[in-house]
Amino acid sequence: MKVPPRLQSLIEEGLIDSVVRQLMSGKEAMVYVVRCGDETRCAKIYKEATHRSFRQAVDYTENRKTKNSRQARAMAKGTRFGRQAQEAAWQSAEVDALYRLAAAGVRVPRPHNFLDGVLLMDMVADANGDAAPRLNDVCFTAEEARTHHQTLLAEVVRMLGAGVVHGDLSEFNILLSHDGPVIIDLPQAVDAAGNNHAKRMLLRDVDNLRNFFGGFAPDLLSSDYGREIWALYEQGSLTSETPLTGRFERAAGPVDLHGVLREIDDALDEEAMRRQRMQQG
Numbered sequence: 001m002k003v004p005p006r007l008q009s010l011i012e013e014g015l016i017d018s019v020v021r022q023l024m025s026g027k028e029a030m031v032y033v034v035r036c037g038d039e040t041r042c043a044k045i046y047k048e049a050t051h052r053s054f055r056q057a058v059d060y061t062e063n064r065k066t067k068n069s070r071q072a073r074a075m076a077k078g079t080r081f082g083r084q085a086q087e088a089a090w091q092s093a094e095v096d097a098l099y100r101l102a103a104a105g106v107r108v109p110r111p112h113n114f115l116d117g118v119l120l121m122d123m124v125a126d127a128n129g130d131a132a133p134r135l136n137d138v139c140f141t142a143e144e145a146r147t148h149h150q151t152l153l154a155e156v157v158r159m160l161g162a163g164v165v166h167g168d169l170s171e172f173n174i175l176l177s178h179d180g181p182v183i184i185d186l187p188q189a190v191d192a193a194g195n196n197h198a199k200r201m202l203l204r205d206v207d208n209l210r211n212f213f214g215g216f217a218p219d220l221l222s223s224d225y226g227r228e229i230w231a232l233y234e235q236g237s238l239t240s241e242t243p244l245t246g247r248f249e250r251a252a253g254p255v256d257l258h259g260v261l262r263e264i265d266d267a268l269d270e271e272a273m274r275r276q277r278m279q280q281g
Contacts, residue, residue, distance in 0.1 A: 006045050007032065009116055016043065016120065023131055027189070033123060040129075042113065044119040046091045061187065094187040095119055097164055104162035107155055107182045127178040134173035135181065135212065145216035148181055152209050153225055155183060156202070158240050160233055165190050165198045169205035171212040192233070199230050224248040 003011065003019050010016045020033040023042065030045045091114075096119065098111040109121040115253065122130040136149065140148065152174065166173075166189055173185035192198045206226030214221035223246035232238035 004030075004032065004045065006116060006118055007034070007043055010034075010043065010113075010118060010120065013115065015113055015115065016041070018174075019043075025048050028272065034120075036112075036120075039122050040125075042109065042121055042123045044121065046119070059095065090188060091117060091119075093189060094185075097186040097189040098161055101159060101164060101183075102185075104158060107151075108186070109182065109184060110119040117203045124175040124177045124182045124184070126176070131179045132175040132182065135176055137176045138176055140213070140216045142217040146220065147208060148176075149213040149217070149220055152181055152183075153206070153229075153244065154240065155181075155230060156206060156209075157238060157242070157244075160192055160202070160229065160238065161240060163192050165192050165195075165202045166205050167201045170208040202226060202230055 001021060007016065007019055011018075016034040018035045020035060020040070022030065023033050024031040025101040027047065030046055032043045032045070035042055044220060070145045095111060095114045098108055098119075101108045102110050109124055111119060111121045128131045135148075154180050156166070156169070164186075166183065166186060168185065168188050169183065172184070174181045175184055184247065190198050190201060192202075195201075202225040206229065210220055210223055210225065225244055225246050226243060227250070228246040229238065232242060
């Protein structure tokens, strides 16, 4: 096949040997299967993101550090240079998160290099060596759903231990490899301690897992792992070995109306993005 121009530089640098085929094309990136010596990997070519609202971008990028004050000023003003810097920061956030999470033992694709807006990483494969399917393309028995749900909760806990919240975790960005689920797509990952929206995002991530797997194992729908995990995290008692019950007693108190309205807005945003991904898939 014809080599995409942005992969040509990786060939010239000796980072990849050949391009096998296009694997996926979305609004945010195009992914290609490439050969690197004896290994098959993926090359993710980022596009300029146009589908994120300003409010969403602010929520996700809160407390992210920029390289210098000039970039920060330009990003705040929304200049062309600022938009370019913001997009570069968005891309590098995924790269940084992947290296950080892979080092912590989280089930994510192992990154290899990042050059000229192209992320080179492991290809997640199924039992036949082909590209693994997304969870939303697979049907499960109730037992399989419970097993994968527990596996992914453990990964959420391990991510939190590494100081990271995915921020957009759902059946659309988890692949089912030959040895279990693998989490992908992390440009919106947030710092658990430094982002004021981290709790809300983690609760949404865990709720998404519950709702998806609850479609195959309805007993999961009554669980409340998200609030249990976050409460243990805030107490400083959450580890990868902490037993989880899925039960959480909510303290009685005044209703946070602003928070409720924000949850509704987020649910509407999530449903709109979900419909987009279903149309793309």
